Amino acid sequence: MLKAADTYPELRERFAWQIxxxxxxxxxxxxxxxxxxxxxxxxxxxxxxxxxxEYTFGRLRDCSNRLANVLRAQGVERGDRVAILxxxxxxxxxxxxxxxxxxAISIPLFTxxxxxALAYRLSDSGARCVITDTRGAARLAALRSDLPALTSVLCxxxxxxxxxxxxAEMAAASPQFDPVDTSADDPALIIYTSGTTGQPKGALHxxxxxxxxxPGVEMSHDFFPQPGDRIWTPADWAxxxxxxxxxxxxxHHGVPVVARRFEKFQPEAAYxxxxxxxxxxxxxxxxxxxxxxxxxxxxxxxxxxxRSVASGGESLGAELLDWGRKNxxxxxxxxxxxxxxxxxxxxxxxxxEPVPGAMGFPVPGHELAIVDDAGTPVPDGEQGNIAxxxxxxxxxxxxxxxxxxxxxxxxxxxxxxxxxxxxxxDGRLSFVGRNDDVITxxxxxxxxxxxxxxxxxxxxxxxxxxxxxxxxxRTEIVMAYVVLRPDYAPGDALVAELQDWxxxxxxxxxxPREIAxxxxxxxxxxxxxxxxxxxxxxxxxxxxxxxxxxx
Numbered sequence: 001m002l003k004a005a006d007t008y009p010e011l012r013e014r015f016a017w018q019i020x021x022x023x024x025x026x027x028x029x030x031x032x033x034x035x036x037x038x039x040x041x042x043x044x045x046x047x048x049x050x051x052x053x054e055y056t057f058g059r060l061r062d063c064s065n066r067l068a069n070v071l072r073a074q075g076v077e078r079g080d081r082v083a084i085l086x087x088x089x090x091x092x093x094x095x096x097x098x099x100x101x102x103x104a105i106s107i108p109l110f111t112x113x114x115x116x117a118l119a120y121r122l123s124d125s126g127a128r129c130v131i132t133d134t135r136g137a138a139r140l141a142a143l144r145s146d147l148p149a150l151t152s153v154l155c156x157x158x159x160x161x162x163x164x165x166x167x168a169e170m171a172a173a174s175p176q177f178d179p180v181d182t183s184a185d186d187p188a189l190i191i192y193t194s195g196t197t198g199q200p201k202g203a204l205h206x207x208x209x210x211x212x213x214x215p216g217v218e219m220s221h222d223f224f225p226q227p228g229d230r231i232w233t234p235a236d237w238a239x240x241x242x243x244x245x246x247x248x249x250x251x252h253h254g255v256p257v258v259a260r261r262f263e264k265f266q267p268e269a270a271y272x273x274x275x276x277x278x279x280x281x282x283x284x285x286x287x288x289x290x291x292x293x294x295x296x297x298x299x300x301x302x303x304x305x306x307r308s309v310a311s312g313g314e315s316l317g318a319e320l321l322d323w324g325r326k327n328x329x330x331x332x333x334x335x336x337x338x339x340x341x342x343x344x345x346x347x348x349x350x351x352x353e354p355v356p357g358a359m360g361f362p363v364p365g366h367e368l369a370i371v372d373d374a375g376t377p378v379p380d381g382e383q384g385n386i387a388x389x390x391x392x393x394x395x396x397x398x399x400x401x402x403x404x405x406x407x408x409x410x411x412x413x414x415x416x417x418x419x420x421x422x423x424x425x426d427g428r429l430s431f432v433g434r435n436d437d438v439i440t441x442x443x444x445x446x447x448x449x450x451x452x453x454x455x456x457x458x459x460x461x462x463x464x465x466x467x468x469x470x471x472x473x474r475t476e477i478v479m480a481y482v483v484l485r486p487d488y489a490p491g492d493a494l495v496a497e498l499q500d501w502x503x504x505x506x507x508x509x510x511x512p513r514e515i516a517x518x519x520x521x522x523x524x525x526x527x528x529x530x531x532x533x534x535x536x537x538x539x540x541x542x543x544x545x546x547x548x549x550x551x
Contacts, residue, residue: 001015001017001018001211001214001215001218001365002014002015002214002215002218002219002223002364003015004223005351006351007351007352008348008351008352008361008427011219011348011351011364012361012364014364015215015364015365017211017365017393018211019184019208019211019393020184021183021184022181022182022183022184023182023183023184023207023208023211024100024101024103024179024180024181024182024207025100025188025189025207025209025210025248026064026096026097026098026099026100026101026179027100027101027179028210028252029097029210029248029251029252030042030057030060030061030064030094030097030101030251031061031101031179033057033251033254034057034058034060034061037057037254038056038057038058038061039056039057039058040056040057040254041054041055041056041256042055042056042057042059042060042251042254042256042257043055043060043090043093043256043257043259044230044256044257044258044259044277045089045090045259045260046258046259046260046273046276046277047089048263053090055090055093055094057254060090060093060094060097061175062175063090063094063098063170064094064095064097064098064101064177065098065101065174065175065176065177066170066171066173066174066175066177067094067095067098067131067166067170067173068098068099068101068102068177068179069173069174069177070154070166070169070170070173071098071099071102071104071129072102073169073173074129074151074152074154074164075128075151075152076099076102076104076128076129077103077104078102078103078104078180079103079104079105079187080104080105080128080129081104081105081106081107081125081126081127081128081190082095082099082104082105082106082107082127082128082129082130082131083106083107083108083109083121083122083125083127083129083130083131084096084099084106084107084108084109084130084131084132084238085109085111085113085118085130085131085132085136085140086111086131086132086133086136086156087111087236087237087261087263088236088237088242088259088260088261089156089259089261090259091131091156091166092108092237092259093237093247093251093257093259095131096108096189096243096248100182100188100189100207101177101179101180102179102180103179103180103182103186105187105188105189105190105204106188106189106190107121107125107127107189107190107191107192107202108189108191108237108238108239108243109121109130109238110236110238110239111136111236111238115139115142115143118139118140118143119143119146119147120199120200121192121200121202122143122147122149122150123146123147123149124199124202124400124401125190125202125400126149127147127149127150128149128150128151128152129150129151129152129153129154130150130152130153130154131154131156131166132153132154132155132156132163133155133156133157134155134157134158134160134163136155137153137155137160137162137163138162140153140162140163141162152164154166154169182207183207184206184207184208184211184393185206185207185208185397186206186207187204187205187206187397188205188206188207188209189204189205189209190202190203190204190205190400191203191205191240191243191339192339193339193340201399201400201402201405202399202400202401202402203339203340203396203399203400204396204397204398204399204400205396205397206397208393208394209244209393209394209396210244210248210249210252211393212343212365212392212393212394212395213244213245213248213249213342213343213394214249214252215343215363215364215365215366216245216335216337216342216343216344216345216346216363216366216394217245217249217310217343219333219335219346219348219363219364220308220310220312220333220334220335220343220346220347220348221281221307221308221310221333222307222308222333222348222349222350223348223350224249224253224255224281224308225250225253225254225255226280226307228280228307229255229280229281229307230255230256230257230258230277230278230279230280230281231246231250231255231256231257231258231279231280231281231282231283232246232257232258232260232273232274232277232279232281232282233245233246233282233283233284234261234262234265234270234284234285234288235283235285235288235527236261237261240339240342241283241285241312241313241342242283244342244343245283245310245312245335245342245343246283255281258273258277258279260273260277265288265291267288267291267292267294267295268295270288270292271292271295271298271301271302271304272302274302274304274306275302275303275304278305279304279306280305280306280307280308281306281307281308281309281310282306282308282309282310283309283310283311283312284309284310284311284332285311285312285313285314285527286311286313286314286315286316286320286527287313287314287463287523287527287528287529288527289311289316289320289323289324289332290320290456290462290463292327292328293320293323293327294462294485297327298327298328299327299328299329305329306328306329306330307330308330308333309324309328309330309332309333310332310333310334310335310346311332311333311334311335312334312335312336312337312343313527313528314449314528314529315334315357315359315431315449315452315453316332316334316356316453317356317357317449317450317452317453317454317456317457318356318357318453318457319453319456319457320332320453320456321354321356330349331349331353331354332354333346333347333348333349333354333360334346334347334354334359334360335347335359335360335363336359336360336386336429336431337394338417338418338419339396340395340396340409340415340417341388341392341394341395341396341415341417342394343363343394344362344363344366344368344388344392344394345359345360345361345362345363345366345368345429346359346360346361346363347359347360347361348360348361355424355428356453357430357449357450357453358424358428358429358430359421359428359429359430359431360428360429361427361428361429362427362429365392365393366388366392366394367388367389367392368386368387368388368389368429369387369389369414369423370382370383370384370385370386370387370421370422370423370429371384371385371387371411371414371416372384372385373385373411374411375387375411375412375413375414375416380422380423380424380425381422381423381424381425382422383420383421383422383432384420384421384422385416385417385418385419385420386417386419386420386421386429386431387411387414387415387416387417388414388415388417389413389414389415390410390413390414390415392415395415418434419431419432419433419434420432420433420434420437420438420447431447431449432447432449433447433448433449434531437467437531439466439467439468439476439478440468440475440476441468441471441474441475441476441477441478441509446468446478446509446510448465448466448467448531450506450510451464451466451478451480451502451506451510451511451512452464452465452466452480454501454502454505454506455480455482455498455501455502455512457501457505458497458498458501459485460484460485460488460494460497460498461482461483461484461485461498462483462484462485463482463483463521464480464481464482464483465480465481465521465529465531465534466478466479466480466481466512467479467481467531467534467535467538468535468538469514469535469538469539469541469542470538470539470542471542477513477514478510478511478512478513478514479512479513479514479515479516479538480498480512480514480515480516481515481516481517481518481521481534481537482498482515482516482517482518483517483518483519483520483521484517490517495515498512498515499511499512499513499515516537516541521534522534
């Protein structure tokens with residue numbers, strides 16, 4: 001959708017949405033290419049055992065048509081919910097495509113979810129069918145008595161005592177299927193928020209959500225696609241970042257996707273994959289970038305030729321940007337969004353070098369502002385709520401079965417993200433933190449991101465997370481939780497050194513008055529730090545009766 005430009009204002013001026021009235025996401029990412037170039041490469045599956053399987057768009061259409069026919073035979077109808085409990089693999093890709101072509105609603109689920117998390121999402125959505133493997137089917141067997149809507153479980157890897165053998169069913173099914181005629185606004189996808197506190201909410205998206213993502217994907221990958229592009233992400237396709245920032249946009253553009261999800265992220269193996277599969281584009285979350293950063297001299301040890309790297313989910317800082325230029329050979333583009341309204345801010349090194357501390361510009365097609373709690377825009381430089389004007393093609397339809405939460409998400413015509421930020425005079429937006437992440441100390445409002453970035457620049461620090469700890473005098477003090485690099489040991493001297501490091505580089509009121517060393521940071525399945533858990537620990541260590549803030 002983006003038209004190449006030399007400046008951001010020119011890029012924005014040239015942009016116009018192209019949203020057809022009738023549109024089906026599954027047809028767009030698969031059948032469109034299969035009709036034109038059936039032998040065009042769509043997917044490269046690099047399995048954990050070292051085997052490699054390639055899928056053309058013609059093969060992808062055949063598989064998704066067969067699966068759509070199987071689902072219909074299982075009683076799945078338009079509007080029914082079908083959950084996909086699988087890692088990065090071909091069945092995940094053509095599973096979503098089949099569900100969308102059927103006019104049903106797909107629900108991506110993490111394979112790492114525990115029993116309670118799975119049961120809640122399947123019950124709340126009223127899922128009629130789950131596509132999974134034998135391991136997933138065995139986990140679901142214990143839950144099915146509490147899931148009356150769930151009528152079938154399809155196993156992708158052979159005969160299964162607790163589900164239907166999907167391979168056998170697909171082999172017997174017809175490869176011909178007439179996709180359901182859907183509008184761009186018809187529901188297609190439910191993605192549940194991470195639910196770090198309280199129950200997660202199901203963000204219901206329309207088929208148009210893919211088209212709404214395209215400008216942000218194209219901008220964050222320096223005008224994606226370019227000849228020879230090939231994309232990969234370590235992020236699970238059950239996350240909006242893997243599914244709608246990588247898999248679906250790449251297939252829309254006819255760009256091959258490398259499917260390889262490490263059960264546990266291994267930075268050396270990731271570099272090897274970039275080399276072996278000629279990956280040109282990558283979406284790498286900040287947590288994975290920090291793990292890659294721990295490997296010495298990657299460009300001397302592996303031969304990879306990245307063209308673009310995008311990252312989102314946590315703020316990047318100057319240290320990671322500098323490291324990326326030296327060790328990945330590219331300037332990492334940061335983007336911003338959330339499950340309800342994604343890929344709405346991005347930097348683009350092909351246009352302008354990023355400014356450390358700024359997420360980037362509003363992506364063309366999206367109108368953003370910093371507003372107060374009443375929905376009134378505030379002046380440049382003043383902190384407020386990051387907000388997006390509705391309607392917007394990438395914006396969710398509603399929270400599934402939760403009209404009160406849907407209404408609470410909006411003030412006037414603005415969708416309130418729940419994040420705090422500020423607008424720079426040049427139009428770039430800067431992220432301060434989740435509304436509840438901002439630390440109030442001695443009257444100062446302090447965002448954790450800048451302090452975390454400063455700590456990361458110290459040679460001893462592998463990862464860092466900053467929260468507010470209740471304090472009777474200052475309201476809160478800045479507390480840092482730090483994971484050290486292997487060659488460093490915790491101690492009082494290192495605490496003092498890190499405190500002084502931040503004090504000299506930032507400000508006296510921002511340095512962490514307390515530092516605790518951890519082996520690992522608590523993370524969500526999407527790789528974000530669970531700050532609420534760290535706030536709970538901080539409040540507990542303070543002996544505070546104050547309830548820790550919630551995210």
